[in-house]
Amino acid sequence: xxxxxxxxFEVAIHDPGIALLTFNxxxxxxxxxxxxxxxxxxxxxxxxxxxxxRVVVFTGSGRAFSAGDDITxxxxxxxxxxxxxPDIPPGHNHPTGTYNGLRGLSQPLNxxxxxxxxxTIAAINGVAIQTGFSLALACDFRLASTEARMGSATxxxxxxxxxxxxxxxxxxxxxxxxxxxxxxxxxxxASEALELGLVxxxxxxxxxxxxxxxxxxxxxxxxxxxTTLLR
Numbered sequence: 001x002x003x004x005x006x007x008x009f010e011v012a013i014h015d016p017g018i019a020l021l022t023f024n025x026x027x028x029x030x031x032x033x034x035x036x037x038x039x040x041x042x043x044x045x046x047x048x049x050x051x052x053x054r055v056v057v058f059t060g061s062g063r064a065f066s067a068g069d070d071i072t073x074x075x076x077x078x079x080x081x082x083x084x085x086p087d088i089p090p091g092h093n094h095p096t097g098t099y100n101g102l103r104g105l106s107q108p109l110n111x112x113x114x115x116x117x118x119x120t121i122a123a124i125n126g127v128a129i130q131t132g133f134s135l136a137l138a139c140d141f142r143l144a145s146t147e148a149r150m151g152s153a154t155x156x157x158x159x160x161x162x163x164x165x166x167x168x169x170x171x172x173x174x175x176x177x178x179x180x181x182x183x184x185x186x187x188x189x190a191s192e193a194l195e196l197g198l199v200x201x202x203x204x205x206x207x208x209x210x211x212x213x214x215x216x217x218x219x220x221x222x223x224x225x226x227t228t229l230l231r
Contacts, residue, residue: 001046001053005081008036011043017054018216019047019118024078026062031070032131034105035087042084044112054220056116057212058135059123065148066132069106106131106163113138117228119219123212124148124199129187134165137172140231141219142198143212144190145205150198151187172197 001019003011008030012020021043023030047053060066113120113135122128122136123143128150136142136150144150152165169178173196180186181196190202203211219227 001043001050002084005078006036006039006043006084007078007081008033009040009043013053014213014216016217016220017052018213018220019043019053019056020213021056021058023058023060023064023066025070026060026064028070028072029064029067029127030060030062030132031067031072033070034101035083037105037109038088039084041108041112044109044116047118048116053118055119055121055216057121057123057216058139059209059212060125060132063126063147064132065122065124065126065128065136065150067127068130068132068153102163110134110138110164117231119227119231121212121216121219123208124150124190125205125208129153130165131163134163134168137165137168137198141200141215143201143203143208143215144193144199145208146190146202147205148190148193148199148202149187150190150193151185152182153185153187169198 001011003013005024008025009021009023014020025031044056047056119141120139121141121143122139124136125145126147128136128148130153133150133152166178166182169181173181177196188196190199193199194202
């Protein structure tokens with residue numbers, strides 16, 4: 001699979017077969033654009049088809065994993081970033097435009113994570129809200145820094161939970177706790193997330209990268225066809 005800088009993230013490969021995807025727009029709290037989401041889907045397709053890749057890791061730079069969608073409309077400033085897929089025109093000029101955007105641009109990212117034959121880890125280094133939170137929930141393993149905070153928060157803006165996050169919450173916590181979590185618009189600390197079963201482990205911020213890569217190496221060394229079938 002391709003490595004380097006792409007729109008909103010960069011890809012590096014670590015032995016044995018670990019693809020590390022780092023969101024690299026800390027000044028935007030790693031907010032996601034539709035360009036970034038489409039490039040991420042393409043990257044996951046490449047990981048799927050690359051037999052050398054066994055584990056995919058997502059993490060952020062700065063104080064956020066991803067604070068959700070970037071709605072500023074400002075272009076990303078990294079001139080070294082490459083586009084993996086061509087641009088498409090905007091589609092919010094009619095009443096169902098937002099719905100079409102969610103269905104065609106946002107939801108496919110989490111579906112791609114869920115459908116991946118490789119194991120996935122979210123290393124939640126900081127704030128994970130809305131889109132960022134849903135992406136973390138879609139992963140097989142979630143490790144959180146002690147500085148992490150996470151939640152859906154969409155009802156705070158008059159929006160419904162999006163991109164499958166509410167479905168994933170029900171899987172992890174059950175209906176009652178999910179209702180409480182969403183209706184009360186909760187944003188929880190890493191320790192609270194651990195108590196709720198939203199993350200597997202909480203580690204000091206300085207240890208998150210090393211602990212995540214240790215887990216990724218453990219999983220990569222045991223990943224095979226039977227692991228895929230079990231997943």
